[in-house]
Amino acid sequence: MSCSSKIFLFFLSFLLIHPLESVPSIIPLNGSCTDKCGNIVLKYPFGSGFGCGHPAFSRFIKCTISGVLQFSTTSGIYTISSLDYSTNTFVLTDPFMSTCSSMQNSGSFTLDHDDSSSTPFSIMKQNMFVLLGCSTTSAVFDPKQDLCDSGSGSNVCRGMYSCKGVTGIGLEPNDPISTCCVYDPPVPVGSGYGLNLPRLQCSSYSSIYGFGGDEGDPMKWEFGISLQYNNSYYVDESCKNCEDSGGFCGFSGADESFACICRNGVNITINCYGRGYALSGTWRHKIQTGMSIGGILFFWMMMLFI
Numbered sequence: 001m002s003c004s005s006k007i008f009l010f011f012l013s014f015l016l017i018h019p020l021e022s023v024p025s026i027i028p029l030n031g032s033c034t035d036k037c038g039n040i041v042l043k044y045p046f047g048s049g050f051g052c053g054h055p056a057f058s059r060f061i062k063c064t065i066s067g068v069l070q071f072s073t074t075s076g077i078y079t080i081s082s083l084d085y086s087t088n089t090f091v092l093t094d095p096f097m098s099t100c101s102s103m104q105n106s107g108s109f110t111l112d113h114d115d116s117s118s119t120p121f122s123i124m125k126q127n128m129f130v131l132l133g134c135s136t137t138s139a140v141f142d143p144k145q146d147l148c149d150s151g152s153g154s155n156v157c158r159g160m161y162s163c164k165g166v167t168g169i170g171l172e173p174n175d176p177i178s179t180c181c182v183y184d185p186p187v188p189v190g191s192g193y194g195l196n197l198p199r200l201q202c203s204s205y206s207s208i209y210g211f212g213g214d215e216g217d218p219m220k221w222e223f224g225i226s227l228q229y230n231n232s233y234y235v236d237e238s239c240k241n242c243e244d245s246g247g248f249c250g251f252s253g254a255d256e257s258f259a260c261i262c263r264n265g266v267n268i269t270i271n272c273y274g275r276g277y278a279l280s281g282t283w284r285h286k287i288q289t290g291m292s293i294g295g296i297l298f299f300w301m302m303m304l305f306i
Contacts, residue, residue, distance in 0.1 A: 089227065129205055135202070
């Protein structure tokens with residue numbers, strides 16, 4: 001064999017021995033989806049941002065850079081304070097909503113966007129909206145409308161008005177509850193819920209989803225807006241296969257078709273085995289080792305025939 005042929009074989013064997021070290025990786029290191037946002041674990045159909053999780057959820061939910069899981073509607077941006085996958089529920093916190101310890105003028109609350117059929121979320125039936133500091137001419141006090149719960153709702157109003165926080169809306173503790181209403185809307189609570197405080201002539205609202213085991217002590221009540229999501233957004237075989245490979249279930253393209261998003265940001269249609277995160281970790285090491293051994297064997301076999 002000529003000298004030039006020997007040199008060619010040497011360089012060929014070198015490339016086989018060092019196939020992955022000789023070429024820089026062009027795969028991005030950081031993924032676009034995460035499995036946690038702050039201290040909240042994220043599972044399908046939830047996702048950390050656009051393209052992660054189910055597209056119907058991604059329009060409403062995102063994780064901020066500071067690790068806060070947020071829920072957006074036309075009325076504002078709210079923090080998701082807790083998430084329970086066993087009951088398909090989560091709780092929103094409105095920073096302008098009144099509680100027993102602090103009351104202030106509130107904005108309105110709207111659950112969904114323009115098309116109510118586009119949201120998989122609905123307000124839990126046990127959630128109570130309490131309107132505070134309402135004008136006596138408000139429509140909620142119209143006896144023909146019957147919009148206020150005059151039974152157990154009266155006890156809730158007395159509890160709220162016993163709080164020192166009522167001074168924040170210009171009232172004194174234990175003021176008459178004639179300006180308070182536990183709002184009972186004429187339509188069933190569902191995905192089309194909207195609470196328009198200016199139209200209702202009320203200065204603030206509170207939302208209670210539980211009494212903390214003590215209905216007589218408003219300081220123990222659980223304040224927040226409890227939502228439930230449709231359980232039809234289940235994990236199918238494609239998503240399960242993606243998650244088993246270490247990827248995140250998401251979507252891509254104009255048609256929002258399914259995509260498996262690997263931990264380094266690579267989007268594929270099946271799973272992350274041998275691709276993405278796996279290739280940058282232990283699978284990469286195994287492939288590199290296998291090719292290196294193969295390169296050595298190839299080199300020595302060629303030398304025997306020289």
